[in-house]
Amino acid sequence: KAGVTQTPRYLIKTRGQQVTLSCSPISGHRSVSWYQQTPGQGLQFLFEYFSETQRNKGNFPGRFSGRQFSNSRSEMNVSTLELGDSALYLCASSRLAGVSDTQYFGPGTRLTVL
Amino acid sequence: DAKTTQPTSMDCAEGRAANLPCNHSTISGNEYVYWYRQIHSQGPQYIIHGLKNNETNEMASLIITEDRKSSTLILPHATLRDTAVYYCIVNNAGNMLTFGGGTRLMVKP
Numbered sequence: 001k002a003g004v005t006q007t008p009r010y011l012i013k014t015r016g017q018q019v020t021l022s023c024s025p026i027s028g029h030r031s032v033s034w035y036q037q038t039p040g041q042g043l044q045f046l047f048e049y050f051s052e053t054q055r056n057k058g059n060f061p062g063r064f065s066g067r068q069f070s071n072s073r074s075e076m077n078v079s080t081l082e083l084g085d086s087a088l089y090l091c092a093s094s095r096l097a098g099v100s101d102t103q104y105f106g107p108g109t110r111l112t113v114l
Numbered sequence: 115d116a117k118t119t120q121p122t123s124m125d126c127a128e129g130r131a132a133n134l135p136c137n138h139s140t141i142s143g144n145e146y147v148y149w150y151r152q153i154h155s156q157g158p159q160y161i162i163h164g165l166k167n168n169e170t171n172e173m174a175s176l177i178i179t180e181d182r183k184s185s186t187l188i189l190p191h192a193t194l195r196d197t198a199v200y201y202c203i204v205n206n207a208g209n210m211l212t213f214g215g216g217t218r219l220m221v222k223p
Contacts, residue, residue: 004157033209043158043201043213056210090157098208100146105157 002027004093004106012112018079021109025072025093031055032074033103034066037088046089049074050097078111086113118202123218126196132189134217136202139183146205147178149187151198152216158201161187192221 005024013019025032034046045058049068066076072093078085088110092103119137126132138147146165150158162169162176164185169176175188189196201216 031209033211035211035213042215043211045210045212048209056208058210088155092157092209092211094209096208100144100163100205100208102148102160102163103209103211104160105150107157108155110155 004091004104006089006091006106006109008109009107010110010112012114013081014114015081015083017081018077019081019111020075020077021089021091021111023074023076023091023093023106025074025091026104029093029095029104030072031094031097031101031103032068032072033092033094034074034076035090035092036060037090037108038084038086043090046076048097055097081113083113085111087111118204118214120200120202120214120217122215123220125220125222126189126192128194128221128223129191132187132192132196132219132221134187134189134200134202134219135184136187137184138202138204141182141204143182147176147182147185148203148205148211149174149176150201150203150213151196152201153195153198158213161200192219194221194223197221 031050033048048056068074092105094101148163149161178185199216
């Protein structure tokens, strides 16, 4: 079956703008998690959604937000972009939440902030 | 989640077994050991996971010591396409994975 898909794959924005990234999980998966990867900080957990509710949130400012739709698709939004937001944003899906369940990652969205 | 320690980098000859160690001395009884790999700028790829027993799948084998304080990921016949960063993660908290620096495996011809 199809894997996790993310759109767009590449994005260039300027400081102060906002951006919305989209993630479609594997069919039947209800949990979607988002991660940020930068050369300096590595892979860091942003937040997790399950059944349209945010379950967990990492240590990121309020400029980073997300939501999940009834079909389990998820979007994340970053407002007032800063140069430091340039990163690879990864989405991962799993069937369950709250237990140790295998997460499968998408290819990522490469965001460049100029 | 328990912290893991992995070597920063390793080399392996093509066709030979690659043995990647991971130390997780503070692992608790209900924490699983997961392995992922990331090939340059792609999303991490799930490899294998286990709780207590050794596990094997089509990609790799996972050997967990009896005291569960360390584990080894084994790629039985490494190829150039196995060159990647390999992450060992211990997890019991669902979907909040904590990634360390991983091991950069270089498979050489």
